[in-house]
Amino acid sequence: MSIERPAARVALSLASVLASAPAWAHTGSVAGGFLGGFAHPVFGIDHVVAMVAVGLWGAFLGAPAIWLLPIVFPLVMACGGVLGILGVPIPAVETGIATSAVVLGLMVALAARPPLWVAAVLVGAFAIFHGHAHGAELPAGADAVAYSAGFVIATGVLHLAGIAFGTLAAWPAGRLAVRTAGGAIALAGVAFLALR
Amino acid sequence: MSLLRAAVVAALALTATPALAHDLVPGVSGLTGGLLHPLLVPAHLMALAALGLFLGQQPRRTSAGLLAVFTASLIIGVIAIVSAVSPVYQGDVVLAVAAIAGLLVALARPITALLSLSLIAIAGIVLMLDSVPHEMSMQTTFLALVGTVIAASIMITLVAEAGRALTRDWQRIGVRIVGSWIAASAILVLALRLAR
DSSP states (O other): OOOOOHHHHHHHHHHHHHHHOOOOOOOSOHHHHHHHHHHHHHTOHHHHHHHHHHHHHHHHHOTTHHHHHHHHHHHHHHHHHHHHHTTOOOTTHHHHHHHHHHHHHHHHHTTOOOOHHHHHHHHHHHHHHHHHHHHHTOOOSTTHHHHHHHHHHHHHHHHHHHHHHHGGGGSHHHHHHHHHHHHHHHHHHHHHHHHO | OOHHHHHHHHHHHHTTGGGGSOOSSTTOOHHHHHHHHHHHOHHHHHHHHHHHHHHHTSOHHHHHHHHHHHHHHHHHHHHHHHTTOOOSSHHHHHHHHHHHHHHHHHHTOOOOHHHHHHHHHHHHHHHHHTTOOOOSSHHHHHHHHHHHHHHHHHHHHHHHHHHHHOOSHHHHHHHHHHHHHHHHHHHHHHHHHHHO
16 A cells, blocks of 8 residues: 555554554552662661661762762662662672671771772772662662662762761761771671671 | 534543543543643652753753754643544653653763753654543643643753752762662663553
């Protein structure tokens, strides 16, 4: 059959597209997905303390670490998440997460100031473990976008909370408070390790 | 019955099947549905936000040119839909665009004009191809597509201008952090979709 009239061609083309490929298939609850993702790191105390420690350490190290670490962490965490989603095994993920709290907490408690690249590599390495754990638990379905956005933002908010608290280090009393918080985080990490 | 009438009847008959699906907002379709679509689909929202922030980091003249290319590519997307192009992986490409644009925002480094142009042009086309509504008539479908073109163009312009207005150091860092969040979220969901 030859179709000569342009309008008819358009109508048939449109019909075939709409009938064959339901591309507007964004289903699921966006709000529920976002809130579920946001709650995921917030209700995992081992994630919380490590994220806060990243922010504390960034604030302690000052610029450019204060902004580099919160940028590096989610990106590397996503790489770890991809490994988790693809089922690539990483040994001792939970131990790695607990160790991140110990090491990052100690860095803050000891007021360690290594070169920036060392700090970035250290934080990035631990981000792999956190990302792997998150990635393995990402839900299937259309609201996965909202879920992942929720937990990435929650992670970032925890970093920012750490940075906000870490800015107290500008004052002597605040510096003591920040280092004490670092010590508490390290101790919490030791407890996580002991409970494994 | 003329060929055109036959085509329209065929179009209506064929498009009756997707009525089993739903609108993003029940009862909202046509132009309003199209206007709301970029705001209500998380992947599109992320991609547009990242692209807008990316444009906001470019010189004003470059940004204006890229905005024009973006709107033109949206219209090309509409033409592709009407021409019965039936893509399969447009949702994945939208996420890839969000990831790349988010990474570029986080890196905040100059890139070649060809890369910027390619990213923006691909983004506009795939955003439209991923915005095909389940409509019962050609008229409301077309209105929805027009609404999406308008909303996407306005949104990316507003985000670009908002990003450009953030001139303080900490504000620019905040933009880069948001870029890293978008990239991380998009990478994770892309991996999830590819894995399953």
